[in-house]
Amino acid sequence: MPQGLSAFMQDATIVSSMVPSAVLVLAVGVFVAAGVYLILERSLTRVLLGFVLIGNGVNIMLLLAGGQAGVAPIIGTDNGESMSDPLAQAMMLTSIVITLAMVAFLSAMAYRSWQLYGHDEVQDDIEDARVARHAHRGEAAYTDLDAMDLAWTLDDEAAEVHDDYDIDDGAAAEASPVVAVASPAAPPAARFGASRQGGQQ
């Protein structure tokens, strides 16, 4: 027993023992253990059952936090010495109500999942798997036109922009490195032409 705690207990207004019932402590352990096992399953229905079990376990923990059971905490029934802790019970009730609402929502979601997919399994992150596959193949996360090796230099592009490059001259075009560009990168003229056109539509 921690020193501070025992000192605190001496000031406590109600002289009920802090030693909780062993059966309840055991029940908390069993509930939470079984609940954790179920919540690790894929099926939402089992997760739901696991949540219910852990929820019950934690609710009993709240009850245990109130100390040993006593008479009903109503003024006049007792001089206050053997009353049970009403606050722990109030909190337990609140959390039972919250748990109930969550169970309702979770079962609705499991049902909807069954409607849509024919099963109620919690699925992996699809997007994550796709990004991971990209990485595994050593591909870039996304195509980047700027970063591609386009085999034409900035000088060519500058010439293109200033219109002093005779694109219609077949011989010049053949001699220029633009022809060597491999798909998917189009020659600069085609690229810019297409997008400019697109921009005007």
Place this chain on the structure above:
Amino acid sequence: MNLWIPSLWTSATLVPLPVLLCLTGAGLALVFQRHPRAQRAIAMTTLILMVLVAALLLVLSDRGAIVAVIGNWAAPVGIALVADRLSALMLLISSIVLVCVLWYAMAQGIGDGSNIGRSEAERQDLLPVAIYHPTFLILAAGVANAFLAGDLFNLYVGFEVLLAASYVLLTIGGTRDRIRAGSIYVVVALVSSLVFLAAVSMIYAATGTLNLAHLALRLPDIDPSVRLGLQLMLLLAFGIKAAIFPLSAWLPDSYPTAPAPVTAVFAGLLTKVGVYSIIRTQTLLFPSPDVGSVWVDRLLLVLALFTMVVGILGAVAQDDIKRLLSFTLVSHIGYMVFAISLADGQGAENLGATAAAIFYVIHHITVQTALFLVVGLVERRGGSTSLDRLGGLAKLAPGIAVLFFLPAMNLAGIPPLSGFLGKVGIITAGAQVGHPLAWVLVVGSVVTSLLTLYALVKAWNKAFWQDAPDDVLVEKAGDKAPRGMYAAATALVTVSLALTVFAGPVHNYAGRAATGLIDGRSYVEAVFPGGTENADDTGVRDQEVADDDGFDEEVHQGAGVKGTGAQGADHG
């Protein structure tokens, strides 16, 4: 009985109002389910009133924490709602963000990018708009309750309220993607709630109280190892909610599938409620610099580093703007955790770190929400959020481009924007602490900032600057978004820029909030105005307690309440 009437309207009356307003608004909005216009008016009025109340609280709480005890039972019997500077600041910025998001959502009509190509009737059919407004208001009530809670169990209830609303909002419409992503989110959030509840019951068993101020008095007396266990349980619960590595994997998967306004409000507020709870409990309940506490701080430092670096590396790998932003969200939570872990102690550098953490939270709420709203506009205009299917938006929609560019640079921390100021504050605090691990974190946060810039500039290049890939015809995608969406996004970007302009006053306020947090006594004295030694006593109270900063704090708690039969609430 006439004497009661003036005492009813004190500054303490304002404290529960944000929660009450939102819940009443939610109820009314449900009643007017079939009248969308009335519903919108109710929702907007409620949230604007909430902004006003929060602004008033911000001004009033600067003179000292305002405490309202429900039912007029003095703490710790009555459930205390406490508005100190931190709560009021968080409340004000959250309510402003909520108003902007609601405005945006109204203009959008809750149809989002995934419904492009459907007729308006189909969109209406697919998404039950009638439940959006009530749920949104309940979310606001939960957020407000969490910020104002002066009681650990009330904090739990606030969390549950906002989480329950968030489950509905995230799976709104019940489409395939949202059910898939929603089930992960819901299960993770439920587990974190159970951990929190277990922590609450253990703390009650160990101390016999859940009132935060009362706990601040009693926790130093219990066995250090028990206290360490309680601290770790709370950190585990809040860490899942705040998305701290390695508890952050759920976030980038679940957030992007929701409609833009929902993602925006989640990204802005929900993780920050977790961060707020960590700040509150770490500074108020576990301030003592004992061995266990030091190790918890070290642990938080390491986790902050991993949160920052792993988060931002995830962002760099993404090719979808929404997912990219979700990863940056995780990454920047790391900055806040870094600052919080430096906050433990009484020195000037701890004060600076706490102030920096608060300023960064405020900055990040506005910027991250603004970015998600703008991405909603991008989705409308460009027809996609995939970077491979976007391009040329700078030419097509220069307005969106500016709206994206400003918060993006702000998030990356380009001077002179508020992101830069926040990061400088945190890094300065780290340098002042001077611990080797803190220096590692300083380097880590600079690297994270650069990588954020890299990720966002890449997104900017792909979506806005570069020509669209040839096979994508941008013009055929979405039509122009309604003006209200632009206006709401512009308003929020303006707020985030205003944080830059008014960074001085905001930072000063954050500094005063930090003083109150580091000291802790002012909070306890506000809750127990009769003195801490007879904290279990209840009685008539209307007095002024001198604040440690030299401010007078006014605590009005009404009059004439007797504490008979109340002892049941406070024993072991």
